Amino acid sequence: MLESDQLLDFMINKWTESALTAKVLFNASHDILSDPGVQRMLHDRNERFDLIMMEPTNLDALYGLVEYYNATLMGFSSVRINWNSEELAGNPAPIVYEPISPIGYSLDSSFLSRIYNWIHITEEKLLENLIIRPAQLRILQQFFGYSAEKLNELRTRFSVILSNNHYSLGKVRANVPSIIEVGGLHLSEPPEPCDEELQKFMDDAEHGVIYFSLGLDIFIKFLPMDIQQPLLQSFAKLKQRVIWKNELFSVPNKSDNVYVIEKAPQRSILNHPKVRLFITNGGLLSVMEAVDSGVPMLGLPIFFDQFGNLRWGESAGMVKVLDINALNEETLTTTIQKMIENPKYAQRAKEMSQLFRDRPMSPLDTAVWWTEYALRNRNISRMRLNVEEIPLIQYYAIDSILTFGFRFGLIAVSVFFLGYSLFHKSRVRQRFVR
Structure with a gap:
């Protein structure tokens, strides 16, 4: 706002x-x-x-x-x-x-x-x-x-x-x-499968997996270092494994629990039973895929419809939204841990998935x-x-409102003058009696 x-x-x-x-x-x-x-x-x-x-x-x-x-x-x-x-x-x-x-x-x-x-x-x-x-x-x-x-x-x-x-x-x-x-029209196509290395990385994740992607439009190399560094520092503190969709083949200071991939089979990743959280910029198709898979989201919206795509989920209880321009390691880590440890986010994600999928x-x-x-x-x-x-005045019932207002005002004015007249006559009568 x-x-x-x-x-x-x-x-x-x-x-x-x-x-x-x-x-x-x-x-x-x-x-x-x-x-x-x-x-x-x-x-x-x-x-x-x-x-x-x-x-x-x-x-x-x-x-x-x-x-x-x-x-x-x-x-x-x-x-x-x-x-x-x-x-x-x-x-x-x-x-x-x-x-x-x-x-x-x-x-x-x-x-x-x-x-x-x-x-x-x-x-x-x-x-x-x-x-x-x-x-x-x-x-x-x-x-x-x-x-x-x-x-x-x-x-x-x-x-x-x-x-x-x-x-x-x-x-x-x-x-x-x-x-x-x-x-969800695009979900009709079967998802692209994971390769053997990525599949093993997720299967062997004892504490679960976090998937991080800013979509196709945002290149990590263009993100300022004051945004990249909190991400790397936060991921290093997590016990979960992190899959990071990143066009950079070499990421300095990357911890061992982070798996960097240039082209991620996103739907297959989100459908994996060990994925606990999706960190996303809130692109519409990505949001639909997360809802379809029943995965909670941590939103880092950047432009256009991404803000609106994520705010509905926040009100529904399956999304938390952070300001990417004010991102710091402590806030990011705390938010991730809270969303993973609090079962309400996963539960709401499953409920939203049921609503999204249940159609004739x-x-x-x-x-x-x-x-x-x-x-x-x-x-x-x-x-x-x-x-x-349907003229604008009729569409918004302005004519009805004005008519009601006029009638209400007329009644109010009539009551006022009637009351004033009775009060005035009463005072005149009292003076006459005296």
């Missing part, structure tokens, strides 16, 4: 960040549509597509393909669904939901928390409408010649949006039928069924809310 004196700086920085984001997204959309293979496809009159599936948000120029081929539009949200995706699905989200920005995300529903979320979401909507979407419109006009009105109409064409999410991994949301949760269909089967459904039923407008038919 941001402190009030930080809010202005954050908003200014966010506008700058969004300008950069708009440029990156502009280049991405332009590069895709100008690719020679895509251009050949667009000029080949024999090409036909029944369905086009894409990331739903921020690459609006690609919606032009849907009109060009008269295809069904389907979305796949690779991150947890947010207000932007929900609007595209015809499911306008109340502003008390978390914004896209991880800094504004909060499980707290207090008045201040809701005010912060309202500020963040309002700002994000301004950034979307004033910076990101106009940049995408320029590409749409360049390659397809479509107008802003056509872009707005194309944004309502999503038949189904598959969301890489599951209700057990965060806030429960009120979704329309066209938003389908398929969190696997994520893959669910995704396949709804894809075929979208192909069978092109017009599924009844599965979404028509936002244009």
Whole structure:
């Protein structure tokens, strides 16, 4: 949560960040549509597509393909669904939901928390409408010649949006039928097996194993030494064995209980019965894999959605989160030992795993069924809310609140004046009697 004196700086920085984001997204959309293979496809009159599936948000120029081929539009949200995706699905989200920005995300529903979320979401909507979407419109006009009105109409064409999410991994949301949760879709593939050396390292761990990985995006060599050193010092004090996913083949001052591996078969490691804890930066897929395996997590989030991915787990009792920028050996060691020795973390992880796994269909089967459904039923407008038919004042019941407030105020004023009149008459009568 941001402190009030930080809010202005954050908003200014966010506008700058969004300008950069708009440029990156502009280049991405332009590069895709100008690719020679895509251009050949667009000029080949024999090409036909029944369905086009894409990331739903921020690459609006690609919606032009849907009109060009008269295809069904389907979305796949690779991150947890947010207000932007929900609007595209015809499911306008109340502003008390978390914004896209991880800094504004909060499980707290207090008045201040809701005010912060309202500020963040309002700002994000301004950034979307004033910076990101106009940049995408320029590409749409360049390659397809479509107008802003056509872009707005194309944004309502999503038949189904598959969301890489599951209700057990965060806030429960009120979704329309066209938003389908398929969190854990990547778990349908069988896990990569461990090699013999790694398998033996885990099998022979008398006190259990801790797995440490900062994902594919964070290279250990770029971490400052004041972060690396507390990690090494803490691992050396542990009786557990530690598997460290690390691209560095040689790690100075590494203790004997640490096994360094460049490419880790993460799911096989997490599924091993002796793994007691997963130290992670909180990438969404890694979090899902830990939940699926029932392994508690110690979170060291670094950017974007990682903060939100871990905070839900902290509230659920299977995650502890530390600030990687303020990391020290004592705090890290104490936290690791506490999480391993206290059985509540392992128990909550197992309970969360049960919730995550218990579904009527696997994520893959669910995704396949709804894809075929979208192909069978092109017009599924009844599965979404028509936002244009629900003005903002009605959506938030502002008209009802104002009407109630007016009536309540009218009654209160009437009672006040009636009481005052009776009191005044009583005093006049008393004076007359005297």
